[in-house]
Amino acid sequence: MENVFDWFNERLGLTEIYETVLDRKVPKVNWWFTLGSASLFLAIMQGVTGIMLSVYYVPSPDHAYDSVNYIMTGVQFGWLVRGIHHWGASLLVVAVFIHMLRVFFYGAYKYPREFTWVTGSILLVLTLGMGFTGYLLPWNQRSFWATMVGTEIVGTAPGVGGFIMRILRGGTDLSAVTLARFFSMHIWILPAVAMLVVGTHLYMVIRLGISHIPQEDE
Amino acid sequence: MSQNPSSSTIDRQGFVKIVMTFLGTIMGAVIGLPFINYFISPSLKGEANEDWIALGALENYPIGEPTLFNFTKTKVNGWEKTSHSYGVFVLREAGGKVTAYSNVCTHLSCRVNWQEEHKQYHCPCHDAAFDIHGNVLSGPPPRPLDEYQTKIEEGNLYIHLLEG
Numbered sequence: 001m002e003n004v005f006d007w008f009n010e011r012l013g014l015t016e017i018y019e020t021v022l023d024r025k026v027p028k029v030n031w032w033f034t035l036g037s038a039s040l041f042l043a044i045m046q047g048v049t050g051i052m053l054s055v056y057y058v059p060s061p062d063h064a065y066d067s068v069n070y071i072m073t074g075v076q077f078g079w080l081v082r083g084i085h086h087w088g089a090s091l092l093v094v095a096v097f098i099h100m101l102r103v104f105f106y107g108a109y110k111y112p113r114e115f116t117w118v119t120g121s122i123l124l125v126l127t128l129g130m131g132f133t134g135y136l137l138p139w140n141q142r143s144f145w146a147t148m149v150g151t152e153i154v155g156t157a158p159g160v161g162g163f164i165m166r167i168l169r170g171g172t173d174l175s176a177v178t179l180a181r182f183f184s185m186h187i188w189i190l191p192a193v194a195m196l197v198v199g200t201h202l203y204m205v206i207r208l209g210i211s212h213i214p215q216e217d218e
Numbered sequence: 219m220s221q222n223p224s225s226s227t228i229d230r231q232g233f234v235k236i237v238m239t240f241l242g243t244i245m246g247a248v249i250g251l252p253f254i255n256y257f258i259s260p261s262l263k264g265e266a267n268e269d270w271i272a273l274g275a276l277e278n279y280p281i282g283e284p285t286l287f288n289f290t291k292t293k294v295n296g297w298e299k300t301s302h303s304y305g306v307f308v309l310r311e312a313g314g315k316v317t318a319y320s321n322v323c324t325h326l327s328c329r330v331n332w333q334e335e336h337k338q339y340h341c342p343c344h345d346a347a348f349d350i351h352g353n354v355l356s357g358p359p360p361r362p363l364d365e366y367q368t369k370i371e372e373g374n375l376y377i378h379l380l381e382g
Binding site for chain 2: 052055056063066067069070074075076077078080081
Protein backbone atom coordinates (compact mmCIF):
# COMPACT_ATOMS: atom_id res chain seq x y z
CA MET A 1 0.00 0.00 0.00
CA GLU A 2 2.73 2.41 1.04
CA ASN A 3 4.82 1.39 -1.96
CA VAL A 4 1.94 2.07 -4.32
CA PHE A 5 1.46 5.50 -2.81
CA ASP A 6 5.18 6.24 -2.99
CA TRP A 7 5.28 5.21 -6.64
CA PHE A 8 2.51 7.65 -7.54
CA ASN A 9 3.75 10.32 -5.14
CA GLU A 10 7.20 10.33 -6.72
CA ARG A 11 5.68 10.89 -10.14
CA LEU A 12 2.72 13.15 -9.35
CA GLY A 13 4.09 15.08 -6.39
CA LEU A 14 0.98 14.42 -4.30
CA THR A 15 2.63 15.50 -1.06
CA GLU A 16 3.67 18.78 -2.63
CA ILE A 17 0.15 19.39 -3.91
CA TYR A 18 -1.23 18.63 -0.48
CA GLU A 19 1.24 20.93 1.24
CA THR A 20 0.66 23.77 -1.23
CA VAL A 21 -3.11 23.55 -1.35
CA LEU A 22 -4.16 22.42 2.12
CA ASP A 23 -1.16 22.89 4.42
CA ARG A 24 -0.89 26.62 3.76
CA LYS A 25 0.13 29.03 6.46
CA VAL A 26 -2.87 31.11 7.48
CA PRO A 27 -3.22 33.97 9.94
CA LYS A 28 -5.46 33.59 12.96
CA VAL A 29 -8.93 33.96 11.50
CA ASN A 30 -12.54 33.36 12.49
CA TRP A 31 -15.61 31.49 11.22
CA TRP A 32 -16.39 34.15 8.59
CA PHE A 33 -13.35 32.88 6.73
CA THR A 34 -15.04 29.52 6.09
CA LEU A 35 -17.55 30.96 3.63
CA GLY A 36 -15.31 30.58 0.61
CA SER A 37 -14.91 26.88 1.30
CA ALA A 38 -18.64 26.66 2.02
CA SER A 39 -19.37 28.25 -1.36
CA LEU A 40 -17.01 25.84 -3.10
CA PHE A 41 -18.60 22.87 -1.36
CA LEU A 42 -22.10 24.04 -2.27
CA ALA A 43 -21.05 24.67 -5.86
CA ILE A 44 -19.71 21.12 -6.11
CA MET A 45 -22.95 19.80 -4.58
CA GLN A 46 -24.90 21.76 -7.20
CA GLY A 47 -22.76 20.19 -9.87
CA VAL A 48 -23.24 16.66 -8.56
CA THR A 49 -26.99 16.93 -7.98
CA GLY A 50 -27.41 18.85 -11.25
CA ILE A 51 -25.72 16.07 -13.20
CA MET A 52 -28.00 13.60 -11.43
CA LEU A 53 -31.11 15.60 -12.31
CA SER A 54 -30.08 15.56 -15.97
CA VAL A 55 -30.58 11.79 -15.91
CA TYR A 56 -34.35 12.34 -15.97
CA TYR A 57 -34.94 15.98 -16.84
CA VAL A 58 -35.89 16.88 -20.42
CA PRO A 59 -35.66 20.56 -21.49
CA SER A 60 -38.68 20.65 -23.76
CA PRO A 61 -42.07 22.30 -23.12
CA ASP A 62 -43.73 18.93 -23.73
CA HIS A 63 -41.71 17.09 -21.15
CA ALA A 64 -40.01 19.51 -18.73
CA TYR A 65 -42.87 19.80 -16.23
CA ASP A 66 -43.75 16.10 -16.41
CA SER A 67 -40.17 14.95 -16.12
CA VAL A 68 -39.64 17.11 -13.02
CA ASN A 69 -42.87 15.71 -11.64
CA TYR A 70 -41.56 12.24 -12.37
CA ILE A 71 -38.33 13.01 -10.51
CA MET A 72 -40.38 14.13 -7.51
CA THR A 73 -42.88 11.26 -7.42
CA GLY A 74 -41.65 8.40 -9.58
CA VAL A 75 -37.94 8.14 -8.92
CA GLN A 76 -36.65 6.89 -5.59
CA PHE A 77 -34.91 9.71 -3.70
CA GLY A 78 -35.68 12.05 -6.61
CA TRP A 79 -37.21 14.45 -4.09
CA LEU A 80 -33.91 14.38 -2.20
CA VAL A 81 -31.71 15.07 -5.21
CA ARG A 82 -33.96 17.86 -6.47
CA GLY A 83 -34.40 19.15 -2.92
CA ILE A 84 -30.65 19.46 -2.43
CA HIS A 85 -30.29 21.18 -5.80
CA HIS A 86 -33.20 23.55 -5.05
CA TRP A 87 -32.14 24.56 -1.53
CA GLY A 88 -28.45 24.37 -2.37
CA ALA A 89 -29.00 27.00 -5.04
CA SER A 90 -30.47 29.50 -2.58
CA LEU A 91 -27.87 28.63 0.01
CA LEU A 92 -25.07 29.13 -2.53
CA VAL A 93 -26.28 32.63 -3.36
CA VAL A 94 -26.44 33.44 0.36
CA ALA A 95 -22.99 31.94 1.02
CA VAL A 96 -21.37 33.74 -1.92
CA PHE A 97 -22.95 37.02 -0.87
CA ILE A 98 -21.90 36.83 2.79
CA HIS A 99 -18.44 35.73 1.59
CA MET A 100 -18.30 38.92 -0.44
CA LEU A 101 -19.44 41.03 2.53
CA ARG A 102 -16.72 39.49 4.71
CA VAL A 103 -14.04 40.29 2.14
CA PHE A 104 -15.44 43.79 1.81
CA PHE A 105 -15.65 44.63 5.50
CA TYR A 106 -12.24 43.13 6.32
CA GLY A 107 -10.75 45.04 3.42
CA ALA A 108 -9.38 41.79 2.04
CA TYR A 109 -9.87 42.98 -1.54
CA LYS A 110 -6.91 45.40 -1.28
CA TYR A 111 -3.42 45.02 -2.78
CA PRO A 112 -2.34 42.43 -3.84
CA ARG A 113 -5.75 40.78 -3.96
CA GLU A 114 -7.65 43.15 -6.26
CA PHE A 115 -7.85 40.65 -9.07
CA THR A 116 -9.11 37.96 -6.68
CA TRP A 117 -11.93 40.38 -5.89
CA VAL A 118 -12.61 40.89 -9.60
CA THR A 119 -12.84 37.15 -10.24
CA GLY A 120 -15.08 36.88 -7.18
CA SER A 121 -17.37 39.54 -8.58
CA ILE A 122 -17.59 37.61 -11.84
CA LEU A 123 -18.45 34.48 -9.84
CA LEU A 124 -21.22 36.34 -8.02
CA VAL A 125 -22.77 37.31 -11.36
CA LEU A 126 -22.34 33.75 -12.67
CA THR A 127 -24.02 32.36 -9.54
CA LEU A 128 -26.98 34.67 -10.00
CA GLY A 129 -27.06 33.73 -13.69
CA MET A 130 -27.23 30.06 -12.78
CA GLY A 131 -30.06 30.83 -10.39
CA PHE A 132 -31.96 32.80 -13.02
CA THR A 133 -31.57 30.22 -15.78
CA GLY A 134 -32.25 27.29 -13.46
CA TYR A 135 -35.46 28.87 -12.22
CA LEU A 136 -37.11 28.47 -15.63
CA LEU A 137 -36.30 24.79 -16.06
CA PRO A 138 -39.19 23.24 -14.03
CA TRP A 139 -41.44 25.01 -16.58
CA ASN A 140 -44.27 25.62 -14.13
CA GLN A 141 -46.39 28.76 -13.90
CA ARG A 142 -44.06 30.39 -11.41
CA SER A 143 -40.90 29.75 -13.38
CA PHE A 144 -42.51 30.77 -16.67
CA TRP A 145 -43.81 34.10 -15.37
CA ALA A 146 -40.69 34.80 -13.34
CA THR A 147 -38.65 34.47 -16.51
CA MET A 148 -41.22 36.55 -18.38
CA VAL A 149 -40.76 39.34 -15.82
CA GLY A 150 -36.98 38.91 -15.65
CA THR A 151 -36.45 39.12 -19.38
CA GLU A 152 -39.00 41.95 -19.59
CA ILE A 153 -36.88 43.94 -17.12
CA VAL A 154 -33.85 43.41 -19.36
CA GLY A 155 -35.98 44.73 -22.21
CA THR A 156 -36.49 48.07 -20.45
CA ALA A 157 -32.79 48.94 -20.73
CA PRO A 158 -32.49 51.97 -23.03
CA GLY A 159 -31.41 51.36 -26.60
CA VAL A 160 -30.12 47.81 -26.58
CA GLY A 161 -32.71 46.44 -24.10
CA GLY A 162 -35.03 44.94 -26.67
CA PHE A 163 -32.15 43.36 -28.53
CA ILE A 164 -30.70 41.74 -25.40
CA MET A 165 -34.15 40.54 -24.39
CA ARG A 166 -34.59 38.86 -27.77
CA ILE A 167 -31.16 37.23 -27.42
CA LEU A 168 -32.11 35.91 -23.97
CA ARG A 169 -35.45 34.59 -25.17
CA GLY A 170 -34.25 33.40 -28.54
CA GLY A 171 -36.93 35.46 -30.24
CA THR A 172 -39.62 37.88 -29.21
CA ASP A 173 -41.58 35.34 -27.19
CA LEU A 174 -40.70 33.19 -24.22
CA SER A 175 -40.86 29.83 -25.93
CA ALA A 176 -39.38 26.37 -26.34
CA VAL A 177 -36.29 28.12 -27.70
CA THR A 178 -35.96 30.04 -24.42
CA LEU A 179 -36.21 26.85 -22.38
CA ALA A 180 -33.57 25.11 -24.50
CA ARG A 181 -31.09 28.00 -24.33
CA PHE A 182 -31.64 28.57 -20.61
CA PHE A 183 -30.93 24.88 -20.11
CA SER A 184 -27.77 25.11 -22.18
CA MET A 185 -26.67 28.22 -20.28
CA HIS A 186 -27.50 26.55 -16.98
CA ILE A 187 -25.66 23.27 -17.48
CA TRP A 188 -22.92 24.03 -20.02
CA ILE A 189 -21.99 27.64 -20.61
CA LEU A 190 -22.22 29.16 -17.13
CA PRO A 191 -20.68 26.15 -15.33
CA ALA A 192 -17.81 26.01 -17.83
CA VAL A 193 -17.03 29.69 -17.35
CA ALA A 194 -17.54 29.36 -13.59
CA MET A 195 -15.07 26.49 -13.40
CA LEU A 196 -12.41 28.56 -15.14
CA VAL A 197 -13.03 31.54 -12.89
CA VAL A 198 -13.19 29.41 -9.71
CA GLY A 199 -9.87 27.89 -10.77
CA THR A 200 -8.33 31.34 -11.14
CA HIS A 201 -9.90 32.50 -7.88
CA LEU A 202 -8.51 29.53 -5.94
CA TYR A 203 -5.12 29.77 -7.61
CA MET A 204 -4.84 33.35 -6.45
CA VAL A 205 -6.00 32.51 -2.93
CA ILE A 206 -3.32 29.82 -2.77
CA ARG A 207 -0.64 31.96 -4.39
CA LEU A 208 -1.23 35.09 -2.32
CA GLY A 209 -2.47 33.52 0.90
CA ILE A 210 -5.37 35.00 2.80
CA SER A 211 -5.30 38.34 4.52
CA HIS A 212 -5.40 38.67 8.28
CA ILE A 213 -8.13 40.40 10.22
CA PRO A 214 -7.39 44.17 10.17
CA GLN A 215 -5.92 45.45 13.44
CA GLU A 216 -6.92 48.67 15.20
CA ASP A 217 -3.69 50.48 14.29
CA GLU A 218 -4.01 49.74 10.58
CA MET B 219 5.66 7.73 16.91
CA SER B 220 8.28 6.26 19.24
CA GLN B 221 5.96 3.41 20.00
CA ASN B 222 7.17 -0.18 19.94
CA PRO B 223 5.78 -1.61 16.66
CA SER B 224 5.27 -5.06 18.20
CA SER B 225 2.93 -3.65 20.84
CA SER B 226 -0.67 -4.76 20.48
CA THR B 227 -2.13 -1.58 21.93
CA ILE B 228 -3.14 1.12 19.50
CA ASP B 229 -2.08 4.70 19.96
CA ARG B 230 -4.38 7.71 19.83
CA GLN B 231 -3.68 8.41 16.16
CA GLY B 232 -4.41 4.81 15.19
CA PHE B 233 -7.64 4.86 17.17
CA VAL B 234 -8.81 8.07 15.52
CA LYS B 235 -7.94 6.65 12.10
CA ILE B 236 -9.96 3.50 12.69
CA VAL B 237 -12.96 5.39 14.08
CA MET B 238 -12.84 7.90 11.22
CA THR B 239 -12.65 5.15 8.62
CA PHE B 240 -15.56 3.35 10.25
CA LEU B 241 -17.76 6.43 10.57
CA GLY B 242 -16.73 7.63 7.13
CA THR B 243 -17.79 4.35 5.57
CA ILE B 244 -21.18 4.50 7.27
CA MET B 245 -21.72 8.12 6.26
CA GLY B 246 -20.60 7.40 2.72
CA ALA B 247 -23.05 4.52 2.49
CA VAL B 248 -25.91 6.54 3.95
CA ILE B 249 -25.26 9.33 1.45
CA GLY B 250 -24.30 7.12 -1.47
CA LEU B 251 -27.05 4.51 -1.41
CA PRO B 252 -29.92 6.96 -2.09
CA PHE B 253 -27.98 8.26 -5.07
CA ILE B 254 -27.43 4.77 -6.47
CA ASN B 255 -31.12 4.08 -5.90
CA TYR B 256 -31.93 7.29 -7.74
CA PHE B 257 -30.18 5.98 -10.83
CA ILE B 258 -31.53 2.46 -10.87
CA SER B 259 -35.06 2.88 -9.49
CA PRO B 260 -36.86 2.88 -12.91
CA SER B 261 -35.10 -0.40 -13.67
CA LEU B 262 -36.41 -1.99 -10.49
CA LYS B 263 -40.03 -2.01 -11.64
CA GLY B 264 -40.99 -5.54 -12.69
CA GLU B 265 -42.29 -6.69 -16.02
CA ALA B 266 -45.60 -4.94 -16.52
CA ASN B 267 -45.98 -6.24 -20.03
CA GLU B 268 -48.54 -8.91 -19.31
CA ASP B 269 -52.09 -8.57 -18.25
CA TRP B 270 -55.42 -10.35 -18.34
CA ILE B 271 -57.91 -8.26 -20.29
CA ALA B 272 -61.63 -8.67 -19.54
CA LEU B 273 -63.73 -8.95 -22.69
CA GLY B 274 -67.11 -9.05 -20.95
CA ALA B 275 -69.73 -11.74 -20.52
CA LEU B 276 -69.28 -14.79 -22.71
CA GLU B 277 -72.99 -14.80 -23.75
CA ASN B 278 -72.42 -11.51 -25.59
CA TYR B 279 -70.47 -13.39 -28.22
CA PRO B 280 -72.62 -15.23 -30.75
CA ILE B 281 -71.79 -18.86 -31.42
CA GLY B 282 -70.05 -19.60 -34.69
CA GLU B 283 -69.37 -16.05 -35.79
CA PRO B 284 -66.11 -14.21 -34.97
CA THR B 285 -66.97 -10.99 -33.18
CA LEU B 286 -64.62 -8.07 -32.92
CA PHE B 287 -63.78 -6.59 -29.52
CA ASN B 288 -61.75 -3.38 -29.48
CA PHE B 289 -59.85 -2.00 -26.52
CA THR B 290 -57.02 0.38 -25.81
CA LYS B 291 -54.33 -0.08 -23.25
CA THR B 292 -52.24 2.74 -21.81
CA LYS B 293 -48.65 2.18 -20.86
CA VAL B 294 -46.71 4.55 -18.67
CA ASN B 295 -42.95 4.81 -18.95
CA GLY B 296 -41.58 7.50 -16.70
CA TRP B 297 -43.66 10.58 -17.59
CA GLU B 298 -44.65 9.29 -21.00
CA LYS B 299 -48.00 7.65 -21.67
CA THR B 300 -48.58 5.63 -24.79
CA SER B 301 -51.90 4.14 -25.82
CA HIS B 302 -52.15 1.09 -28.00
CA SER B 303 -55.41 -0.07 -29.52
CA TYR B 304 -56.07 -3.72 -29.92
CA GLY B 305 -58.72 -5.66 -31.83
CA VAL B 306 -59.61 -9.20 -30.91
CA PHE B 307 -61.90 -11.57 -32.84
CA VAL B 308 -63.63 -13.84 -30.37
CA LEU B 309 -64.86 -17.11 -31.84
CA ARG B 310 -67.25 -19.10 -29.71
CA GLU B 311 -67.90 -22.54 -30.99
CA ALA B 312 -70.78 -24.93 -30.39
CA GLY B 313 -68.71 -27.30 -28.28
CA GLY B 314 -68.00 -24.51 -25.78
CA LYS B 315 -64.56 -23.85 -27.18
CA VAL B 316 -63.52 -20.19 -27.20
CA THR B 317 -60.64 -18.78 -29.19
CA ALA B 318 -59.42 -15.21 -29.53
CA TYR B 319 -57.49 -14.03 -32.58
CA SER B 320 -55.61 -10.79 -32.99
CA ASN B 321 -56.98 -8.74 -35.88
CA VAL B 322 -53.45 -7.73 -36.86
CA CYS B 323 -52.42 -9.27 -40.16
CA THR B 324 -49.23 -11.28 -39.80
CA HIS B 325 -47.92 -9.83 -43.05
CA LEU B 326 -47.57 -6.08 -42.49
CA SER B 327 -49.80 -5.47 -39.47
CA CYS B 328 -52.88 -4.15 -41.26
CA ARG B 329 -56.17 -4.87 -39.52
CA VAL B 330 -58.17 -7.74 -40.94
CA ASN B 331 -61.98 -7.83 -41.24
CA TRP B 332 -64.31 -10.76 -40.86
CA GLN B 333 -66.42 -11.36 -43.96
CA GLU B 334 -69.40 -13.39 -42.94
CA GLU B 335 -70.51 -14.04 -46.54
CA HIS B 336 -67.16 -15.68 -47.43
CA LYS B 337 -66.56 -17.13 -43.97
CA GLN B 338 -63.07 -15.71 -43.95
CA TYR B 339 -60.90 -12.90 -42.62
CA HIS B 340 -59.85 -10.46 -45.27
CA CYS B 341 -56.88 -8.14 -45.13
CA PRO B 342 -57.52 -5.00 -47.20
CA CYS B 343 -53.84 -4.20 -47.76
CA HIS B 344 -52.72 -7.13 -49.89
CA ASP B 345 -55.87 -9.15 -50.33
CA ALA B 346 -54.84 -11.85 -47.92
CA ALA B 347 -57.43 -14.28 -46.62
CA PHE B 348 -57.56 -16.38 -43.46
CA ASP B 349 -60.09 -19.03 -42.58
CA ILE B 350 -62.26 -18.90 -39.47
CA HIS B 351 -59.45 -20.41 -37.37
CA GLY B 352 -56.92 -17.90 -38.61
CA ASN B 353 -55.08 -20.18 -41.04
CA VAL B 354 -53.74 -18.53 -44.17
CA LEU B 355 -55.88 -19.26 -47.24
CA SER B 356 -54.25 -16.93 -49.73
CA GLY B 357 -51.97 -13.94 -49.96
CA PRO B 358 -48.57 -13.05 -48.50
CA PRO B 359 -48.98 -13.63 -44.70
CA PRO B 360 -46.18 -15.88 -43.40
CA ARG B 361 -48.16 -17.46 -40.55
CA PRO B 362 -51.71 -17.80 -39.19
CA LEU B 363 -53.34 -15.02 -37.17
CA ASP B 364 -51.94 -14.72 -33.67
CA GLU B 365 -54.01 -16.32 -30.97
CA TYR B 366 -54.49 -15.14 -27.40
CA GLN B 367 -54.64 -17.44 -24.44
CA THR B 368 -58.17 -17.31 -22.99
CA LYS B 369 -59.81 -18.08 -19.70
CA ILE B 370 -63.38 -17.91 -18.44
CA GLU B 371 -64.13 -16.83 -14.92
CA GLU B 372 -67.72 -16.60 -13.64
CA GLY B 373 -69.06 -16.40 -17.17
CA ASN B 374 -66.67 -13.64 -18.21
CA LEU B 375 -64.07 -13.99 -20.91
CA TYR B 376 -60.47 -12.92 -20.39
CA ILE B 377 -57.52 -12.92 -22.75
CA HIS B 378 -53.88 -12.94 -21.81
CA LEU B 379 -52.13 -9.96 -23.32
CA LEU B 380 -48.40 -10.26 -23.75
CA GLU B 381 -46.33 -7.45 -25.16
CA GLY B 382 -42.79 -7.37 -26.08
